[in-house]
Amino acid sequence: MDIGSAEEILAAGKADFVAMCRPLLADPAMPRKYALGREGERRPCLRCQYCGLRLLVPAVINCAVNPFLGNETEFPEGKVKRAEVRKRVAVVGGGPAGLEALETLCARGHDVTLYEKRDRLGGHVVEGSVLPFKRDVRDYLDYLVRRAGRAPARILLNTEATRELLDAEGYDALVIAVGSTPVVPPLGGIDKPHVHWAPEADSGAAAVGERTVVVGAGSVGVECALGLRMRGKDVTLVEMAPDLSGLSASAGGAAMELTALLEKYAIPVRHYCRLEEVTDGTVLCRDTRTGDIREFPADTVLLALGVTPRREEAENLRRSAPETEVFIVGDAAEPGTIATAVRSAFRAAAYI
């Protein structure tokens, strides 16, 4: 929900008053930004329900995208303090963690350089925003890129930070936000041309046939299956766990909505199925209860088995600045969500 959508509701006569809650947690200054004609600076709400889950704990409400929320004593006025000593800081990685670090370091007055090896900013949020029902994530990605464009920093795209490059620059501090890579188990047939990482099908980078098996029913697998079914494809999810606990862990507050959509679109989820092998026309899974092999026909196999931190890369880069001035943040420290990426990066950068 933003002011534009609220205006549409009013103009259509659907309501004569629109109240908002979460958009104002994500950005308490949002109405003022509109009033000043600076709506491009609005920090959009992801509708991720991270805040709602905090209420259930119960704990102080925090927000996935607004690291100041719930931390007003530590950061009065929603601001970080200017640093007493201006440092030259490198941020490696232009995903949400790296971009939050960039913003916070600039607010502290540091001299910041961000390295991103791809040709665009956003990290996994790029892949995570392509499906039609990920409008909020897309909105957030656009915001991240716009905000980075305003930062008084050096942003180097198509530039992989290496140990040599960082050593040559001799930075005072380093934020390592190199993210993660997809898990690909070393199983028979996993290299076949019809096996892909699920987000490659979301974006259209990988061609999908008529009968797809998605392996892994966490948020990435479930969203991929939904995207395919919405395109009229036949899709089956196979999952090792007896339930959708992996979805709850990865999707947080959005898990209920995704579970309801799985039911609405009648997508079969085969539980107790551990991937064993991919053949030319089938996926073979071991039934974790009986030990039997179960066979699923498939002309396309999409893997959604989680991600693993780029740990080796992070360990290699960390020697390029004094030990106490190096921070590994976001998925590079522990795979999570936009919320964990933003929060860990902010926490590190706020005290450099």
Ligand SMILES: Cc1cc2nc3c(=O)[nH]c(=O)nc-3n(C[C@H](O)[C@H](O)[C@H](O)COP(=O)(O)OP(=O)(O)OC[C@H]3O[C@@H](n4cnc5c(N)ncnc54)[C@H](O)[C@@H]3O)c2cc1C
């Ligand atoms: C398909 C998909 C959907 C998702 N959907 C959601 C969602 O709806 N909500 C949610 O909260 N989370 C979602 N996530 C998770 C979320 O995207 C990640 O948790 C988050 O992007 C992690 O941020 P990060 O900055 O730590 O790492 P990343 O986003 O992985 O960014 C790391 C960046 O570092 C760059 N890099 C790596 N090494 C170097 C180097 N040496 N030099 C320069 N650059 C380098 C990479 O190119 C990359 O751009 C999704 C993830 C995926 C894969």
Ligand code: SF4
């Ligand atoms: S935690 Fe998520 S849902 Fe709640 S206000 Fe922040 S972005 Fe919106």
